[in-house]
Amino acid sequence: MPCLQPPKHSDQIKVAFPVDHALLLTFNRPKSLNAMTPQMTEDLKALLDWFEEEPELWVVIVTGEGRVFCAGADLKAWNTDQQKGRSNEQEDVAANVHGFASLSRRSSTKPIIAAVRGGAYGGGMEILLNCDLVIAADDASFALPEVKRGVMAIQGGIPRLAYSAGHQLASEMLLLGKTIDAMDARNRFGFVNTVVPASQVIPTAIATAQQIIANSPDAVQATKLGLLLAQKHNVSEAMMTHTWSAHSKQVYKGANIKEGLKAFAEKRAPKWTNPKL
Template sequence: MTDQPQMQDVVTLERRGAIGVITLNRPEQRNSVNRALSDALRAAVKAVEVDPALRVTVLRGAGRVFCAGMDLKAFASREIEGVLDGEGGFAGFVRLDRTKPVIAAVHGAALAGGLEIMLACDMVIADRSTKFGLPEAKLGLLAGAGGVVRLAARIPVVKARELALTGRTFLAEEADRLGLLNRITEDGGAFDAAMVLADDIVESAPRSVAAGLALSRYTELDDEGRAWVRNDALFADIFASDDALEGARSFAEKRAPVWAGH
């Protein structure tokens, strides 16, 4: 039985057998993350967690892109309470405790916080033309929602530094070579491929899946726990800086930033 989501909802949850399909649904805003989306994504993931009939989640984005990150217009006007520091961290998701696997079906672009949401998922399927990147340094910000921490843990650290410090975008082929993807599909195929993978997982024993997921995260979470302490201190300093506000304003105003260095 498939739930029929209300399309005005900024996040929708459909039940397709034992698979929960969560859709980021701000297509006109490139699924950028504001308070409403954060609250709704957290609620959707929690709904899957407490539903014994649901075993796996596929997370996707409506419209042209998976997610373009934080809503910088909301940031520039300081309308971001709860987006970064609510339960679960950024988007209500990147640090949320959960026990069921989440597969990201990525298309178009996963940039900034969008890439951080992807990195918080357990598996990733991406369309071939998808663009990835952490452009925060170009905006006077820091990829402090897991971007730097998780990239440095999963790919060669010199590559992680390059991507974090230059903010350059890269395509699915490079993401796959770096080990960030489970597989690449032709454009338009990521969601269907993610559903096939989810079906494969559903055929496994529920307790075995939960135990395997928990064990595979054991070392990762232990390392992240220590890294988050330093991450949060650095992020708080950057977030409060004049340059962070200038980066967001220059983006919203479509002009080059003028850095003050503080």
């Protein structure tokens, strides 16, 4: 893979390329439990916008440095704004099209993997609910405790949790502000894919990314589009919109479909090329 040059960013986000075609973004405020700052959000927006446009990158992994994935918003700063009458939450939420940390409502056709060690709370939980795959440590915990602080999970977490868990289980977390463990998150609530020891979270996330990368990037991105459309339309509308999309055209008219079928006929591994939408 050629040398990639990510956009400028602060040391609050660490950037790495663990394997070809994969980007690893690490929230880097461990002493503050990776609570999100405006600078982190600005960095993440720049990096993720770049990721979306960079054809060499096919998958992104997001994780947190230290003992917590992300504790959500910086409530001390929020309190200061609220007490001084400087808060404009409704306007801010509506204006931020990609949601909390530029992630919780981002509609990317490239797969996003969350690698969770420690815990994910509030906005941190809303981030991972918008990820395609979630790898969690066996000692991880999850909560949407906003109601305990007089606020709410407004950045996309409510409908996504209801979609994955169903109304009653979602209510258990949202109305009680209840904290759950990794096994509950996987077995009852359904938003965690894999539970592993903490030391294996990042290696497992990278191995999962490699499984995605082994597939045609054209087909993966078009399939991800189909998943996004399924959240917005009924079956017939989603199917027709997907069929006539630019991503579907790329799958059926691009080079990778020819390579995939030829490799199957020749009994060898395919050699994929970057998508060209």
